Every structure is written in C-alpha cells, then in structure tokens.
Amino acid sequence: MKLLVVGGAGYIGSHFVKAALDAGHEVAVADNLSTGHRASVDERALFAQLDVRDQAATCDLLEQSTTDAVVNFAAFSIASESMQEPLKYFDNNVGGMVSLLAAMRSVVLGGVCPASARSARSALAASCSRCLAPLPAWG
Numbered sequence: 001m002k003l004l005v006v007g008g009a010g011y012i013g014s015h016f017v018k019a020a021l022d023a024g025h026e027v028a029v030a031d032n033l034s035t036g037h038r039a040s041v042d043e044r045a046l047f048a049q050l051d052v053r054d055q056a057a058t059c060d061l062l063e064q065s066t067t068d069a070v071v072n073f074a075a076f077s078i079a080s081e082s083m084q085e086p087l088k089y090f091d092n093n094v095g096g097m098v099s100l101l102a103a104m105r106s107v108v109l110g111g112v113c114p115a116s117a118r119s120a121r122s123a124l125a126a127s128c129s130r131c132l133a134p135l136p137a138w139g
C-alpha cells in the first residue's frame, strides 16, 4: 500500500514508518517537525514538512499523491503540559485530526479545500478560552 504517515518524524511515528517500509509498503511522511526530527525519518520514505492544521496544504499533498491510507501520529503528548495549556492540545490534537479528516474527505469526494479553515478554527478556539476546564487534552 501507499501510506501517508502524518507525524512520522516523531518517536512512535518514525518506528511505524520503518516497520511499514520493512513490510514492503511505500511511505510518505508529513510532519511539521515541532517535536520530531527530520533525521528520524527513514531515508527510504518521502518527506514533506507540513502542519496538518494547514488544511489547504494537506489537501494539496493528498491530491499530488496516490495515497491508499493515512496514518496519523501528529500530536502533542506531554501530559503535564496538556493540563497547563489545554487549548494548545485541543488545537493541535483535536483540531489537527479534524483538519486532516476534512482534507481527506475533500480529496476523496472531490470537494473544495477551504483555505480559510484554519483561521476560522483558531478564532473559535480563542473565543472559547475561558470555557475549557484543565482536563487532560492529549491521548
């Protein structure tokens, strides 16, 4: 299969990438390198530096490739930090997943990729900053 591994430069993702390549899959990695490392990406994999919350760029990447499946490891994962900065975690972990799913749906169903998706979501998050209790927002 042709796999797109989002967050594939991170701890878990980079091990998945190697295992998938060893199993005979073709792998492309998309990662914004916020906590991951380019050197952790197996040299057999293609690499694109991309933030999955950038829905338009994610759409472009999916449109340019012939991906059979997407595997998502992109997230912040420090439990203590998620208690102190829950919005940061909701924005990246939940918002990133929603953005990725919307991009996948747009490409699969042939819809339009909204360039303004991220700014609309960020405005919503800012307006809700006082609504969120400090509950674990990761995992």
Ligand SMILES: NC(=O)c1ccc[n+]([C@@H]2O[C@H](COP(=O)([O-])OP(=O)(O)OC[C@H]3O[C@@H](n4cnc5c(N)ncnc54)[C@H](O)[C@@H]3O)[C@@H](O)[C@H]2O)c1
Residues within 6 Å of the ligand: 006, 007, 008, 009, 010, 011, 012, 013, 030, 031, 032, 033, 034, 035, 036, 037, 050, 051, 052, 053, 073, 074, 075, 076, 077, 092, 096, 138, 139
């Ligand atoms: N490490 C563990 O023991 C463990 C255990 C269970 C579950 N998990 C989960 O696995 C996932 C990955 O964890 P990890 O330990 O590999 O973390 P990590 O920080 O090493 O990897 C996350 C990767 O995602 C990338 N990333 C983050 N936000 C991104 C974005 N918006 N767009 C593109 N790339 C982005 C980072 O640059 C990094 O390469 C998390 O959801 C975590 O909760 C981890």
